[in-house]
Amino acid sequence: MTERYWLAVALVAGGTLVFRLMFLGGRRRPELPWLVIRSLDYIPPAVLAALIAPEFLNFSSPDPAALAAGLTAVLISLRFKRDFTAIVLGFIAYMLVNKLFL
Amino acid sequence: MGSPLLIGVFPFGLIYGAAAREAGLSLTQTVSMSLLVFAGSAQFVFVELWQNKAAFLVLVLTCLALNLRLIIYGASLSQELGPPRGPLEALIRSYMLTDESYVSSAIGFRKPGFSSRKLLYYLGAGLPTWLGWQSAGLIGYLVGSLIPPDWPMVMAAPLIFLALLISLLRAAEPKNRPVKCSAAIAAGLAAIAADNLPLNLGLLLAIAVGVGVALWLEQSRKKREDGQ
Incomplete structure (x- = not known):
């Protein structure tokens, strides 16, 4: 279990360092194809959305509290542009719905 | 300008530390990951997938996919900073590359009357971010046991990712935003x-x-624009 942990950390850390060094680490700038550059731009939103969507909206085990937390956080974040406030209020919405209705 | 960065990453660092403890990681494991990976969102994803017992390759590939954006940041920043003067500078400035250091430099360099040395400005954003992230992770781990057990910590990671996603979409160029939003919706x-x-x-x-x-939406937009 711990070997697996350290191997995973090493791979993520090593890969991340390569990404960081790719343009900042040397004199020569690598030439990446346009299509690759474009997809790099879309990967982070896709990753984050793929990670969270099933947590907030899950048809096999619906959770109204999670949905309320997500909606609250989205609305606060869009309206007031305060990320941490959005997280805290989302959290509170989750607890409230759980306490009041479930 | 460094202190807002330090304060900005601090709460997330606290939650990272607490979440890592919750996932059963040791203090050494938690702190080492912060030192070696030093990329907040990927570390959250790591802890989340580790706790969910995701397959090894899925965990590694997802964390790396999330960090691919650092290539873009590096490409953009290297235009400003120029080539490194030695391997040590190359290593330090690469290691310090984060959302925070990139965004505050990209904004800072464009301020009218910017006159300081760009590398120092960039490192001046990177160092407080680093200090804040490392110390907050450690403190979060140590005080993690004080969190009331009925607090739904399972929601911490999804809510943080959600806020990250929205701020990412908000920061996108207006021209590109609809396509980025579509990427998120389709993936979700x-x-x-x-x-x-x-x-x-x-x-x-x-x-x-x-x-x-x-990519498909972008291609069809390009075709439409070329056709006009």
């Missing part, structure tokens, strides 16, 4: 549909769907 829907695939494979599939849809 695909992830919900593929949630029951074994080993969290649905995650990788959903990422591919999101990026594929975005």
